[in-house]
Amino acid sequence: MTITKDKVVSMHYTVKNTSGDVIDTSEGRDPLMYMQGHRNIIPGLENALEGKAAGDKVEATIEPAQAYGEVVEELIQEVPRSAFEGVETLEVGMNFQAQSEQGPVNVVITKVEDDKVTVDGNHPLAGQTLEFNVEVVEIRDATEEEIAHGHAHGVGGHQH
Incomplete structure (x- = not known):
């Protein structure tokens, strides 16, 4: 077979x-x-x-x-820290689910600055x-x- x-x-x-x-x-x-x-x-x-x-x-x-797939640059975004309401500590590597026009998207934090957080919605691979x-x-x-x-x-x- x-x-x-x-x-x-x-x-x-x-x-x-x-x-x-x-x-x-x-x-x-x-x-x-x-x-x-x-x-x-x-x-x-x-x-x-x-x-x-x-x-x-x-x-x-x-x-x-x-x-x-290839990396889609549009899935890497800088968002205000206030988008993570109720989360005290934000660290690189943390995963969240974000709402998009196409429905829920898993994102990972790639950079944390004072009032800005960069997230990536691409698959890790x-x-x-x-x-x-x-x-x-x-x-x-x-x-x-x-x-x-x-x-x-x-x-x-x-x-x-």
């Missing part, structure tokens, strides 16, 4: 940035499960895994456009080329329920 649309894939992975720093890994944990063809993982990795079989090892370098090492552990047909929900369910079924 190979990885095609509507297959549930279990895989071990390590992802690094181009400097070689490990960003995330499944090492020491259960394999990651996802359903192929349903945008459960970044497009570039899904494309790299298409047609692979259990036991295959895949190395893939994924450019930003096929990962988390936007603009980065990612290097994946993947081992395909198992492939199975998705259930009707998984296909209807658009994602894989873990052992014992529905877990959300």
Whole structure:
């Protein structure tokens, strides 16, 4: 069996940035499960895994456009400190949810000055080329329920 649309894939992975720093890994944990063809993982990795079989090892370098996108400068904004009403201490790295015309957006504080705070609404990995090492552990047909929900369910079924 190979990885095609509507297959549930279990895989071990390590992802690094181009400097070689490990960003995330499944090492020491259960394999990651996802359903192929349903945008459960970044497009570039899904494309790299298409047609692979259990036991295959895949190395893939994924450019930003096929990962988390390029950095969108309009998502980096300077806002007044008063926008954080009720928050006494603001520090770089803190996450908040902001309301936008398109709905809620997660932002991270990147700079704090006296009365101004810079926030970034880009995904933390936007603009980065990612290097994946993947081992395909198992492939199975998705259930009707998984296909209807658009994602894989873990052992014992529905877990959300």
